[in-house]
Amino acid sequence: MKIAIGTTNKAKTEAVEVIARKYFEDSLFTHVKAASEVSDQPISNEETRLGAMNRAKNALILTDAELSFGLEGGVTEIDDEMYVCNWGALTVSDGTTFTAAGAQIILPKEIAQEIRTGGELGPIMEQYTKRRDIRQGAGAVGIFTQGLVSRQMMFEHIVSLLVGQYLFTFSQK
Numbered sequence: 001m002k003i004a005i006g007t008t009n010k011a012k013t014e015a016v017e018v019i020a021r022k023y024f025e026d027s028l029f030t031h032v033k034a035a036s037e038v039s040d041q042p043i044s045n046e047e048t049r050l051g052a053m054n055r056a057k058n059a060l061i062l063t064d065a066e067l068s069f070g071l072e073g074g075v076t077e078i079d080d081e082m083y084v085c086n087w088g089a090l091t092v093s094d095g096t097t098f099t100a101a102g103a104q105i106i107l108p109k110e111i112a113q114e115i116r117t118g119g120e121l122g123p124i125m126e127q128y129t130k131r132r133d134i135r136q137g138a139g140a141v142g143i144f145t146q147g148l149v150s151r152q153m154m155f156e157h158i159v160s161l162l163v164g165q166y167l168f169t170f171s172q173k
């Protein structure tokens with residue numbers, strides 16, 4: 001199975017490969033920087049979901065894959081609290097698309113305020129932790145859960161939800 005992944009971010013590519021390998025024989029993966037066509041810092045569930053769908057669609061256009069995954073992170077607000085939110089999309093070459101959302105975790109108020117004034121979580125997390133490339137490893141979710149849930153684990157859950165829907169639908173056909 002030829003599988004495209006619409007990013008080169010390691011937390012995302014590893015998540016797709018770990019899960020997809022379990023369910024698809026002879027998987028061959030391609031990582032492509034597919035456009036999300038949304039802002040670098042999506043600020044709603046709607047925008048984050050759309051980014052994931054666009055990445056999956058564009059990754060398929062850029063490759064000759066049979067399946068493609070788009071994963072996107074963003075933030076969303078409820079009652080003046082800001083949460084990190086995460087979405088995934090799986091597009092099949094026949095055009096069928098599946099979507100699923102992942103875990104959400106609250107951000108500290110000072111980080112939320114920086115994002116409200118135009119900041120992006122990636123660089124803010126590097127400043128906050130004095131560590132580089134958090135977004136490709138633990139992620140904000142890993143930092144704020146003391147390492148219990150990494151960004152990759154969070155995306156693995158989303159990928160399982162996508163692959164599960166694919167298997168359910170295509171095993172009925």
Ligand SMILES: O=P(O)(O)OP(=O)(O)OP(=O)(O)OC[C@H]1O[C@@H](n2cnc3c(O)ncnc32)[C@H](O)[C@@H]1O
Nearest residue numbers: 007009041072073074075121122125134135139140
């Ligand atoms: O290379 P790409 O695939 O773009 O990877 P990315 O790390 O920039 O990831 P996204 O564009 O999908 O999403 C960035 C958003 O993900 C969320 N996010 C969660 N943890 C993060 C972290 O540690 N660093 C950066 N973004 C994080 C946050 O809401 C960001 O706005």
Ligand SMILES: [Mg+2]
Nearest residue numbers: 036040041073
């Ligand atoms: Mg990005």
